[in-house]
Amino acid sequence: MPTDLELAFPILSAHDLAALAARGRDRRVPAGEVLYSVGDTGVGFFVVLEGEIAVVDGTDADARRVASVGPGQFTGEVSTLSGRATLVTARAATDCRLIQLDGPGLIRAVDELPDVGEAIVRAFMARRQMLIDSGYEGVQIIGSRFSPAAHELRDFATRNLIPFHWVDLETDPEAETLLRGVNFSPADTPVVIGRSGKFKKNPTIAEFAHCAGLTASFTDDRVYDLVVVGAGPAGLAASVYAASEGLDVLTADQLAAGGQAGTSARIENYLGFPAGISGKDLTTNALVQAQRFGAQVTVPCMVRSLGLDAGDRVVTLADGTRLRTRCVLVASGVAYRKLDVSRFADFEGAGIYYAATEMEAKLCRGEEAVVVGGGNSAGQAVVFLARGSRRVHLLVRSGDLGASMSRYLVDRLQALENVTIHLGTQVTRLDGDGRLREVRARDRSGREVAIETGALFLFIGAEANTSWLRNCVALDKNGFVLTGPALPPETAQAERWRLAGRAPFLLETSLPGVFAAGDVRSGSVKRVAAAVGEGSQSVSFVHAHIQRPV
Ligand SMILES: Cc1cc2nc3c(=O)[nH]c(=O)nc-3n(C[C@H](O)[C@H](O)[C@H](O)COP(=O)(O)OP(=O)(O)OC[C@H]3O[C@@H](n4cnc5c(N)ncnc54)[C@H](O)[C@@H]3O)c2cc1C
DSSP: OOOHHHHHSOOOOHHHHHHHHTTSEEEEEOTTOEEEOTTOSSOOEEEEEESOEEEEESSSTTOEEEEEEOTTOBOOOHHHHHTOOOSSEEEESSOEEEEEEOHHHHHHHHHHOHHHHHHHHHHHHHHHHHHHHTTOOOEEEEEOTTOHHHHHHHHHHHHTTOOEEEEETTTOTHHHHHHHHTTOOGGGOSEEEOTTSOEEESOOHHHHHHHTTOOOOOOTTOEEEEEEEOOSHHHHHHHHHHHHTTOOEEEEOSSOTTTTGGGOSOBOSSTTOTTOBOHHHHHHHHHHHHHHTTOEEESSOOEEEEEEETTEEEEEETTSOEEEEEEEEEOOOEEEOOOOOTTHHHHBTTTEESOOSHHHHHHTTTSEEEEEOSSHHHHHHHHHHHTTSSEEEEEOSSSOGGGTSOHHHHHHHHHOTTEEEETTEEEEEEEESSSEEEEEEEETTOOEEEEEOSOEEEOSOEEESOGGGTTTSOBOTTSOBOOGGGSOTHHHHSHHHHHHTSOOOTTBOSSTTEEEOGGGBTTOOOSHHHHHHHHHHHHHHHHHHHHSOO
16 A cells, blocks of 8 residues: 555656656756746646756745655646646756646646556645645635634635635634734734735635635637536536546536535445545545546636527626536536524534435434424424434424424324424524534524434425526426426427427426536435436437537
8 A cells, every 4th residue: 555655746657757758848947947836827747857846835945845856756736637826836956857748738648648647646636635734824814713704715715625724813812913914903804815925804705716726717719518507416427527528618616616515524325435435525536537537617606697699508607707608517406495593504514414314313323303394304304213313303483383294294293202393493503512512492482492412404495506597497386497308398399499309308408408417407316326427417418419409
């Protein structure tokens, strides 16, 4: 088994070096020359044939060295594949002879040379983690731990693997000094100080992303083969398959790659991971896999609307940018309804669940559990959990359970001795220390109940992220996207389908060339595996549409 260091800095064989040399440019670089500096984008890839490159944390002459790259080794980490701003500076420590490949050249090499490609991708992923572990500070975020705006920035940084240093106004004496240094007061927080020394008070997510080097640029005249909206499991699966099959793909997500699955502490039921895998690991791997095939994944990038223009589909972003494309995949998922109580986000994935399967049931076996909701899904969850839990509390906002739940379920619940039904009751407070420990709720009379529990199940519905699609593709009555056989019969009679001479494909919406996959699709199974399956499958329909455009 190679050590972490060997994985991060492998030495390529003479055979591999020759294969890379045939694809790159031979360069001689004198000692001291800077190959790229912190913040540069699209920096390319350098393989050392002779000499040594110093990789340093910053741009000053005395910047801390984080790595040395010697003969047979190469520069780069995950941002090299995406062309995003680099986190470090690379400088020739001695006279060097190098092979240089640009971004597309690197992606082609990874694709065409499987052994070298594997070594490069593994090294890139290991290096980002090593950099963070080595004390690399990245962007500084100064704010109060109780500020939702500061929380949003930290959440965005964490979900997008942006290295950052959190300076807590409440406890860190360094905070005021740092703020004074940039002429701000605590009232101006959250404040972000970038690597280049640029700073901003209370930045929007877009401004913060720009400061961290995430922002993408688009060329006006480009027509993509496929624009994927949403980089959850469905969107990432489609991006991997489409890019690996040679399609020109852009994937846009309003927040971060990973979607809901990326927020799951542990996914136990996804095929191929017998010990389970954290949602973050699963979706980070998927993101790198998509980028390694050449998909452009861009965040934060909110899509505002979809339209048609002279045969192309046009996706308009929140900042007004218009992207032209032959096909669109709607993979914008759902947003589960959440409770409006403080500290909610602290326990998402650490005690708050949106499904009650064997896996979740195990987590509260022998303990108390709380279910919120008045519909059949809540009732079924209570019946299921009551088999193994000491007590299950059902909190229902309305005063009449029969109004929203089937009679047989109400009867069954009432017959279960270890179920307590709290009618007219709402959650008021959550407490815990890293994970949920207590749920407090209050009924209409003002009586408060405190339940010691590590498991809160929410069945208060989910809303499809389809506001950007209204009046454009057919939706069901709940706002989910209708596809294929689920489309109303009159769809096939529409002029555009008569001209197409075919019925919509299985995952095609009412607009030809616009497909939908995953949780956003009406009737889909709300699971990671189902979303991945549909995302992958949609690519075959994309090919079919491109071959015979409508
Ligand atoms: C806490 C939690 C735990 C879970 N655990 C499991 C589990 O263990 N096993 C399992 O099988 N399933 C689990 N699920 C369900 C699973 O995560 C979902 O079924 C799956 O993520 C759906 O994938 P998707 O790609 O269809 O949509 P999503 O994951 O919802 O991704 C949609 C993406 O689209 C983006 N988006 C939305 N609107 C726009 C827009 N206008 N512009 C740009 N981007 C947009 C969102 O930011 C999001 O990233 C869990 C869900 C949650 C919330």
